[in-house]
Amino acid sequence: MTRTPGRVGATWFTLFTLAWLALWTVQLTPLQLLIPLQLNTPDDADGWISGVVSSGLVLAAGGIAGVIAGPVAGGLSDRTRGGFGRRRPWALAGVALATVSLVGIAFAQGPWGVGIAWVGVSVGTAVASAAFTALIADQLTSQRGTASAAVSSSQALGIVVGVGVIVLLELGIVVGYLVLAGFLAVVGVAAALLLPDPAVPAQSRAARTVRTFSDRIAALRDRDFAWLLAGRLTVNVGNALGTGLLLFFLLYGLHRDAAVAEDELLLLIVVYTVFVVAASVIAGWYSDRTGRRVGIVVASAIVQGVASLVLAAIPSLETAMVAAALLGIGYGAYMAVGLALGTDLLPFPEDHARDLGFVNVSASLGQLLGPLIGAGLVALVGGFWLLFAVGGVLSIAGGFMTLAIRRRTPVAAAA
Numbered sequence: 001m002t003r004t005p006g007r008v009g010a011t012w013f014t015l016f017t018l019a020w021l022a023l024w025t026v027q028l029t030p031l032q033l034l035i036p037l038q039l040n041t042p043d044d045a046d047g048w049i050s051g052v053v054s055s056g057l058v059l060a061a062g063g064i065a066g067v068i069a070g071p072v073a074g075g076l077s078d079r080t081r082g083g084f085g086r087r088r089p090w091a092l093a094g095v096a097l098a099t100v101s102l103v104g105i106a107f108a109q110g111p112w113g114v115g116i117a118w119v120g121v122s123v124g125t126a127v128a129s130a131a132f133t134a135l136i137a138d139q140l141t142s143q144r145g146t147a148s149a150a151v152s153s154s155q156a157l158g159i160v161v162g163v164g165v166i167v168l169l170e171l172g173i174v175v176g177y178l179v180l181a182g183f184l185a186v187v188g189v190a191a192a193l194l195l196p197d198p199a200v201p202a203q204s205r206a207a208r209t210v211r212t213f214s215d216r217i218a219a220l221r222d223r224d225f226a227w228l229l230a231g232r233l234t235v236n237v238g239n240a241l242g243t244g245l246l247l248f249f250l251l252y253g254l255h256r257d258a259a260v261a262e263d264e265l266l267l268l269i270v271v272y273t274v275f276v277v278a279a280s281v282i283a284g285w286y287s288d289r290t291g292r293r294v295g296i297v298v299a300s301a302i303v304q305g306v307a308s309l310v311l312a313a314i315p316s317l318e319t320a321m322v323a324a325a326l327l328g329i330g331y332g333a334y335m336a337v338g339l340a341l342g343t344d345l346l347p348f349p350e351d352h353a354r355d356l357g358f359v360n361v362s363a364s365l366g367q368l369l370g371p372l373i374g375a376g377l378v379a380l381v382g383g384f385w386l387l388f389a390v391g392g393v394l395s396i397a398g399g400f401m402t403l404a405i406r407r408r409t410p411v412a413a414a415a
Contacts, residue, residue, distance in 0.1 A: 234366070
């Protein structure tokens with residue numbers, strides 16, 4: 001079956017989207033629901049803050065592990081040779097590690113046990129994510145915004161799938177983790193095996209042989225690429241401050257009981273998801289048609305920031321619903337077009353997976369460091385207003401960082 005070079009069809013996009021749906025579901029469902037429930041400490045008036053801090057530390061540990069694992073696995077896949085492909089072995093290895101770790105965290109006890117298992121989940125998903133993200137740069141030219149929209153919309157849908165199934169079916173913590181593990185094992189393995197993994201291109205066969213530490217971080221010295229990463233990290237910290245501790249906000253900011261808080265969390269996630277999916281698809285398609293990525297990235301980050309500032313000023317369920325919609329619009333457009341912009345700015349053709357690992361890490365690190373920073377802000381003032389205010393400011397600041405990017409066309413096209 002032949003296809004136009006640089007373009008793929010519906011089957012490719014279906015498999016690619018399902019792979020990301022599985023990866024995001026197993027990352028974000030524990031972050032939003034299962035880990036806070038495991039580490040919640042409602043025993044006395046001040047005990048809940050201890051649970052918030054423990055959750056933040058556990059999630060931050062996973063984020064740090066992912067920061068290391070993603071680019072390392074990406075760089076190794078760039079140089080993997082053999083008939084099985086160069087991305088596929090790493091996708092399968094990451095899925096396997098994350099699946100085993102999800103089973104482990106289901107039976108873990110206390111912050112240490114949960115933290116160790118969560119590091120395994122984070123490393124596994126980072127490795128698999130690096131492999132799947134590299135397929136965008138490997139195989140696409142004119143559809144990068146659309147593929148990036150599939151990644152970001154899957155992120156929002158993943159929360160709904162995971163939280164929705166667990167809450168509506170009342171699965172509990174242990175069964176919830178086991179369901180996530182089974183979902184990832186089936187979908188992740190199928191996508192890794194069925195997605196094409198083309199032969200190594202000429203520029204990769206001629207990859208540099210000297211691999212000093214300086215070589216390995218060479219992309220970070222590229223001015224435009226570095227600004228992209230800095231803005232992406234900052235915006236994702238802002239998003240995580242606005243969304244990562246929502247369960248605790250409902251429990252202790254709005255004083256809901258646990259059952260009501262879980263139902264309201266699901267409602268907020270559904271609203272958020274609808275707008276993330278719509279915004280990411282529209283923005284990704286529009287950026288492919290026009291090539292105008294930077295302006296969309298900046299505007300969407302500002303929308304996200306305004307949403308958090310509104311919630312900081314007027315904390316209520318009604319305001320949270322409005323904020324969820326605005327956060328969805330801003331974050332959906334930002335992540336779809338921002339990832340496409342990242343693929344356009346890759347500085348070294350022979351190191352696509354390694355450098356896209358940095359792009360992935362800048363987002364996932366922000367999402368996982370956000371709850372740690374947020375826990376400190378909550379503990380500082382004994383409430384949630386500062387959490388949302390700082391999230392809004394960081395989102396807007398991260399968007400403006402993107403304006404420092406000078407190169408607006410793909411490296412290959414500009415060469």
